[in-house]
Amino acid sequence: MKGSVYKRPNGWEYKHDIGPDPLTGKRRTTSRGGFKTKTEATRAMRESIARFEEGRHMAPSRRTVEEFIKEWLAAVRPSVAKGTWVKYRNYLTLYVVPVIGTTTLQELTARRLDLLYGHLLDGGRLHRRGQQGSGLAPATVAVVHQTLRRALGDAVKWGYIRRNPAEDAHRPRVGRRAPTVWTSDQLRVFIDHIRDDRLYAMYLLLITTGVRRGTLAGLRRADVDLDLGTISPSTTRVVIDGQADDGEQKTLSGYRPLSLDPLTLEALRAYIATWEVDRKTFGHTNERLFCWPDGTAIHPDTITDWFQGYARTAGLPVIRLHDVRHSYASAALKAGVHPKVVSERLGHASVAFTLSFYSHVIPGMDKDAADEIASVILGTPEPPTAPAVPESPDEMEEGPQAESA
Known part of the structure; x- marks a missing residue:
């Protein structure tokens, strides 16, 4: 990256390239002033260039969660199925933006996401039917978490935040149940x-x-x-x-x-x-x-x-x-x-x-498998022979009499 330092009325200032705009390709630069000497400005410029080249620079931004979500939805739309994109949009705009949309993206923390999930579980349902409670089902909130995790993962890739807070947030526990089936x-x-x-x-x-x-x-x-x-x-x-x-x-x-x-x-x-x-x-x-x-x-x-x-x-x-x-x-x-x-x-x-x-x-299959495997290894067992029933004393006495008669 190219850069230079120069004298200003209030001290020394540096300016250097930070790479082209990812959408338009136009040149972008960053600058900082207020240094007392040329040496200080030069040293700071070199450190800034190194941070950019290593991908560690994070420019302060007041971009809100709502602004980022709008940008992210527009960016991923061409790469996902239409139905998937609509689900992303609905989960984020209905359950996330109304609660934490004004939060600055760089100030979003795992703790704040945990509080969001708790709020949705307690009273996040927008339309109640019949005996439904006011909170969303854990499975629904879990999908909100998964959607945020993907979106914030792209925020990290784009250099908006250093770490994905959804990685450290607690995903709502979803109990497993066997599907309802007909026999x-x-x-x-x-x-x-x-x-x-x-x-x-x-x-x-x-x-x-x-x-x-x-x-x-x-x-x-x-x-x-x-x-x-x-x-x-x-x-x-x-x-x-x-x-x-x-x-x-x-x-x-x-x-x-x-x-x-x-x-x-x-x-x-x-x-x-x-x-x-x-x-x-x-x-x-x-x-x-x-x-x-x-x-x-x-x-x-x-x-x-x-x-x-x-x-x-x-x-x-x-x-x-x-x-x-x-x-x-x-x-x-x-x-x-x-x-x-x-x-x-x-x-x-x-x-x-x-x-x-x-x-x-x-x-049930396991029991059948146990029997089947055993029959292969041990062979089909012979059916048990019924034990002989002893003759009663009366029968023993009647036998010879019958023969003599």
């Missing part, structure tokens, strides 16, 4: 109940593959290979601020081909035949399979409402549509399907996540 019998009851529905194939596909709601809503005709008996989802539908929009699969494995069982394949084949007739009748060009007869897209929330309505009329526990995915996974694991296969069919990032998330299924 295999309950899944069969639901299938029998909706057998005559126009979208029977859609529900059957949900139950026998465990695909996400967005995948169902976004499935296209080209994604289905009736000859191979597979679907290969290419798009998904996400809900952003209440509006449905095209999105991306959560993981790369979400685009994997999925084999279908004969019953689901036959139901899908019949549905596609009806779908093609509707296209000719109404003249629509919508490529999405699960739509209204005239081609109008079905909102993902509407699919959820229909599903839960059918659950009620079938006399089943009302669960989330996403819980059908959990029901599928639990049934598959209990049936002895290898966790790796289950993980791949669900589109999980790793089999470790699958085993961790469905650990509630493992205890």
